[in-house]
């Protein structure tokens with residue numbers, strides 16, 4: 001049932017304040033301001049020297065954001081790869097290490113093959129899934145549910161924010177176990193998570209402005225998305241979402257890589273979407289953005305009020321999202337990239353929920 005929405009994708013985008021709250025209620029003890037895992041861990045975070053993550057598509061981008069979190073807040077090195085590469089690379093793995101697989105459906109063939117490889121190498125196998133009665137869940141030593149309810153749209157939306165919410169909680173649990181996070185620091189990060197659903201509701205309010213921008217975006221042939229740090233995977237997610245449902249060619253790039261090639265593409269016809277809420281790296285990203293502006297590129301900046309205040313000339317549009325703690329900013333920044341892709345596809349009249357050539361779950365390699 002789509003409720004009042006035209007598409008399942010729209011319904012699922014709008015459900016996110018509730019789905020994120022639901023995921024949080026599983027992982028977080030709000031009163032105590034701490035993460036309280038209900039799952040029994042067959043490993044100890046403090047014994048690990050590395051976390052190995054594999055996934056595909058949007059689930060891979062969730063893992064790519066989590067790499068920043070585990071490294072920063074738990075000082076745990078993370079190796080991440082798309083499952084289709086990982087499985088054939090057959091990388092050496094330390095016995096007793098931890099491998100984590102992220103899959104909404106729990107049935108993705110490459111992710112399952114990567115899991116079986118890791119299990120055969122004596123790794124602890126953990127998975128983050130939405131469908132608990134799935135093959136990946138069944139074959140895992142520990143299953144972390146994301147609890148966002150069935151996702152019908154082929155383009156993943158609420159599953160991503162639920163994956164990120166659960167991964168953020170796991171990174172906090174790891175940080176505490178490894179002696180990196182103090183009680184106060186954990187409480188600060190948990191509060192940031194708890195404040196997220198209200199910020200997501202506010203970010204959904206930019207829809208009118210986003211529809212205007214999407215109308216112009218629907219005329220583009222190519223779109224470049226830029227981000228730095230944890231916003232880099234969000235830039236890639238924005239590009240994937242746009243490709244999937246509008247069939248417009250898009251690429252997500254690390255902002256610092258611009259000069260190393262893609263800047264040659266920039267002209268008046270190419271929209272460049274910069275994902276840059278204010279954080280310690282924002283000035284660097286904004287200076288990359290000015291290089292695009294100087295070459296006539298049409299910039300659409302996604303930032304918060306603080307970021308917007310420092311923007312100079314040459315920015316066509318600024319989408320302002322609420323200011324939140326840096327920790328949860330990548331989760332919030334997914335909202336405008338989802339809405340941009342959705343409304344662009346609606347303008348183009350594509351089959352948003354069932355885009356051509358795509359299946360909801362990719363059970364063959």
Ligand code: M6R
Nearest residue numbers: 057058059103104105108155156
């Ligand atoms: O079910 P999974 O999370 O394993 O699926 C992974 C990808 O196939 C999936 O995220 C795909 O990229 C989506 N269509 C993205 O919107």
